[in-house]
Amino acid sequence: MVDVLTETVIERPSAEVAAFATDPDNAPRWYRNISSVVWQTPKPLAVGSRVAFSAQFLGRQLDYVYEISELVPGRKLVMRTAQGPFPMQTTYTWTAAGPAATQMTLRNTGEPAGFSRLAAAVMAPMMRAANRRDLRDLKRILEA
Template sequence: MTRIHSEATIRRPPAEVFAYVSTPANWPAWHPSSLAVHGATDHSLDVGEQVTEDFRVAGREGTVVWKVAERRAPTFWRIDGTIDGRKAGTVTYTLTSAGTGTRFEREFTYQAPTLLFSLLNWAALRKQVDAESAEAVQRLKVKLDGGAQLE
């Protein structure tokens, strides 16, 4: 199991950050791996709702279906992904109050489906995924700290 953890403190209340990050239409604006989203994208998704995302992770493109598995607004949100019907990973967002802002933690976990993938993951993929995840959280911080009105 590979675990990628990224976090930042954002100068917005948890409810605002939660609403923004759990609304799929916003993902391409802050996550470099998110190319496009389709389906229920215009609102903060609830348990059982799903969305399809076109992605590019570590140079590899594909499509994943994310389904909300758990939601405790405004502190926790978990989505499970499938690619071609097989489990592709889990993303969790944990939000805690931090003074006048929010400590936002993003965790992406995934398993290697084959020995070859496991070797590639160990050699290079994990480092690339970690860097992309860290960049995503920093982009989110810059976007939300900028004081712009959220859509």
């Protein structure tokens, strides 16, 4: 089992941070590993929406589809993928950290199978480092 939790405080209102972070079209701007996003269902984002991502991780090209399983506007987003050797769930939450500040958490959980199970011990620290970097980039973009 991989369970990676990262968080940051962004000096912007929660509604603004959540709106930017939940828009898949913004993902390549703040996720360094994501190179493209393709909507498989009509916009806007809702429970059941499916979005395909292309990314680089550990030197490999990864193509995967997330399905939105929970969306509480301005508070929480949960998306899951069951395809490939590493089913993953990604959860974002936003809470007020002051009158115009937001604490954002990014949590990735997954249950690797086969060879990926052996790689899980190596993957978690790399995912944690990538998530920290991505949240720093998101913070930089939104506070600019």
